[in-house]
Amino acid sequence: MDNHNLIRRAFAWLDARSLRSSGLAAVSAVPVGAAGDGLVARPAGTPIDKSWGELFQELTDARTAWQQNPLARRMIGLTTSYTVGHGITLRSPCRPLQRFIDEFWQHNHMEQRIGEWSDELARSGELFAVLFTNPISGMSTVRTVPACRIESVEVDPEDYETELRYRETAPVGVAEKWWLAPHHPDAGATAGVDLHPVMLHFAVNRPIGAVRGESDLAPILPWLRRYNRWLEDRVRLNAAVRSFLWIVHAPQRLRTELQERYRTPPDPGSVIIAEQDAETWQAVTPTLHASDAEQDGRAIRWMIVAGGPGTALLDIGEGEDSNLATGKVMAEQRRRFLRRRQAYLVHMLTQITLEAWERSRSVRQGRPYRAVSSAEASLRSAAADIQAITPDISPEDNRDLATAAQQLSAGLAQLAQLTGNGPALRRAALRMFAKFAGETLSEQEIEQILQEGETAQ
Numbered sequence: 001m002d003n004h005n006l007i008r009r010a011f012a013w014l015d016a017r018s019l020r021s022s023g024l025a026a027v028s029a030v031p032v033g034a035a036g037d038g039l040v041a042r043p044a045g046t047p048i049d050k051s052w053g054e055l056f057q058e059l060t061d062a063r064t065a066w067q068q069n070p071l072a073r074r075m076i077g078l079t080t081s082y083t084v085g086h087g088i089t090l091r092s093p094c095r096p097l098q099r100f101i102d103e104f105w106q107h108n109h110m111e112q113r114i115g116e117w118s119d120e121l122a123r124s125g126e127l128f129a130v131l132f133t134n135p136i137s138g139m140s141t142v143r144t145v146p147a148c149r150i151e152s153v154e155v156d157p158e159d160y161e162t163e164l165r166y167r168e169t170a171p172v173g174v175a176e177k178w179w180l181a182p183h184h185p186d187a188g189a190t191a192g193v194d195l196h197p198v199m200l201h202f203a204v205n206r207p208i209g210a211v212r213g214e215s216d217l218a219p220i221l222p223w224l225r226r227y228n229r230w231l232e233d234r235v236r237l238n239a240a241v242r243s244f245l246w247i248v249h250a251p252q253r254l255r256t257e258l259q260e261r262y263r264t265p266p267d268p269g270s271v272i273i274a275e276q277d278a279e280t281w282q283a284v285t286p287t288l289h290a291s292d293a294e295q296d297g298r299a300i301r302w303m304i305v306a307g308g309p310g311t312a313l314l315d316i317g318e319g320e321d322s323n324l325a326t327g328k329v330m331a332e333q334r335r336r337f338l339r340r341r342q343a344y345l346v347h348m349l350t351q352i353t354l355e356a357w358e359r360s361r362s363v364r365q366g367r368p369y370r371a372v373s374s375a376e377a378s379l380r381s382a383a384a385d386i387q388a389i390t391p392d393i394s395p396e397d398n399r400d401l402a403t404a405a406q407q408l409s410a411g412l413a414q415l416a417q418l419t420g421n422g423p424a425l426r427r428a429a430l431r432m433f434a435k436f437a438g439e440t441l442s443e444q445e446i447e448q449i450l451q452e453g454e455t456a457q
Contacts (some may be wrong), residue, residue, distance in 0.1 A: 043152075044151065044152050044153065044212050045152065045153040045155070045210060045211035045212045046155065046160050046209055046210055046211055048207060048208075048209035048210040049210045049211060049212045055212060056148055058215065058218055058221075059124055059147055059148040059215070060148060061221050062123055062124060062215040062218065062221065063123065063124070063148070065217055065221060065224055066123050066217070069228065071224060071227070071304060072217055072220075072224055075122075075216065075217070075308045075309060076119055076122045076123050076216065076217070077119075078309075079118065079122045079216065079309050079338065079341060080115055080118040080122065082334075082338045082342075082393055083118055083338055083341050083342040083345055083393075084114050084115050084118050084345070085390075085391030085392075086391055087114065087391070088114055088345065088346065088349060088389065088390050088391070089105075089388070089389045090105075090349060090350065090353060090386050090387070090388055090389075091386070091388075091389060092385055092386050092387065093385075094385060097357060097385065097386070100356075100357050100360060101353060101357075101386075103139065104139065104140065104353060104356050104357075107139055107141070108141060108142045110142075110349075114345070114349070117129075117144070117345075117348070118345060120144070120146075120147075121202065121204060121213075121345070121348075122204075122216045122217075122309065122341075123215055123216070123217065124146070124147040124148070124213070124215055125147070125203060125204055125205050125206070125212075125213030125214040125216070125218070126147040126150075126201065126202065126203045126204075126212065127144060127147070127201075127202045127203075127348065128144060128145040128146075128147060128150055128166065128179075128200070128201055129142055129143070129144050129199065129200045129202070129352055130142070130143045130144070130179065130197050130198070130199045130200075131197060131199075131200070131352070131355060131356055131359065132197045133195045133197075133356075133359045133360070134363075135195065136363075138359065138360035138361070138362075138363035138364045139356075139360060140355075140356040140359055140360065142356075145168065145179070145199070147213075149168050149169050150167070150168055150169075151167045151168065151169045152166075152167045153166055153167075153201065153211045153212065154166070154167070155211060156183075160209065160211060161211075163181045163201055163211060164180075164181050164183060164184045165178050165179065165180055165181060165184060166178065166179040166181065166199050166201065167179075179197065179198075179199035180197070180198055180199065181198060181199060181200075181201070182198045182200065182355055184198075188362070195359060195362075195363070198355070200351060200352060200355060202344075202348045202351075204216075204341070204344060205218070216308070216309045220308055223300060223303045223304045224304060226300055227300045227301065227304060230300060248262065248280070248281055249279070249280035249281075250278060250279050250280070251278065254278060254279075258279070309337055335393050338393050342390055342393065346388040346390060349388070350386050350388065354386070409433065423450070426450060427446055427450065430446055430449060431446060
């Protein structure tokens with residue numbers, strides 16, 4: 001062993017003995033990237049999702065923008081005003097289910113909550129609804145947890161779309177809180193035993209492989225901040241235009257006397273009598289070419305509406321260079337987005353209602369609780385167990401749809417005279433008529449209409 005290594009070992013032994021004698025433990029650095037280094041960003045869901053720090057900051061920024069920025073609030077409000085409108089209601093031909101829907105919606109004041117949920121879904125990109133079920137009556141109470149408090153989502157390792165648990169952030173020193181998803185094995189219980197509260201998660205704007213949603217405002221947050229700074233600068237400059245500086249030209253012999261006399265600037269509207277050829281007053285104001293910045297502001301606004309939820313400059317009250325054709329094209333783009341968002345709201349309300357219905361049945365019938373999956377909910381809804389009554393996204397196009405349906409009916413009548421009015425033609429004609437009228441009929445509804453027509457004949 002060489003002398004250099006021997007000296008290093010001796011110093012290490014002395015350092016360890018001094019630490020032991022002082023009651024301190026030795027500290028060693030953890031390499032970056034190793035487990036426990038404290039620097040690895042933990043995703044909030046799957047590895048595709050953003051880290052919890054990034055997601056929390058985005059949720060906070062989106063909420064702040066909605067609270068403080070008029071453009072952000074208007075965009076969220078537009079989505080809710082079109083998709084929710086005067087309200088969304090659920091109906092079912094099954095009388096027991098309809099009675100439960102009426103009681104459940106009245107118990108939770110769902111008519112008032114739908115607008116708030118739509119705002120939260122657009123603002124945060126997610127909605128976490130919790131069902132608390134009464135073990136005696138079976139009625140569930142709905143409460144929502146802010147997305148910024150759900151730190152992570154635990155999913156089935158074999159299927160990332162099957163969510164099992166949700167971890168809620170807790171203050172330091174408080175035990176962590178986990179909410180169970182309906183598909184968690186511990187979510188069910190028999191009648192007479194308290195059922196665990198279950199959390200239902202709904203998300204929009206998420207890529208394939210991710211479980212966390214993204215706010216409608218996320219792409220435009222940087223541009224909203226830039227537009228705020230730009231407007232503040234313009235306000236300051238315009239405020240400076242109203243300020244001015246007096247420059248007094250006077251002989252050198254009067255400089256000291258005038259400095260003392262005008263140490264306090266004259267008040268506005270005051271009259272100063274000066275000696276001719278002795279004092280010359282000149283007001284200097286900043287020159288602001290406001291028209292130079294007009295196109296800059298418009299370019300920023302275009303970036304904001306381009307990243308918004310199907311919005312255009314017309315939606316924020318700017319239509320100086322737009323015409324009727326431009327307005328119709330922009331409106332059609334917005335309608336397509338809003339119809340898709342409205343369909344997701346209907347799915348969300350249906351899923352919450354069906355889960356509450358299943359939990360109520362498990363309590364009243366004394367059987368284990370069984371979660372209703374999304375696929376089952378879609379199948380039940382398609383079988384007309386639950387039908388949603390939604391407001392029109394664009395009431396102004398009803399006349400055009402009626403005209404198109406009328407013209408199609410005349411064409412189909414002529415076609416029936418040529419080919420015969422067979423069952424296949426009647427089925428296709430009914431499907432096309434509903435399409436041109438702006439509605440959608442399921443195969444079961446088509447068969448029911450045809451059978452009732454044959455019976456009436």
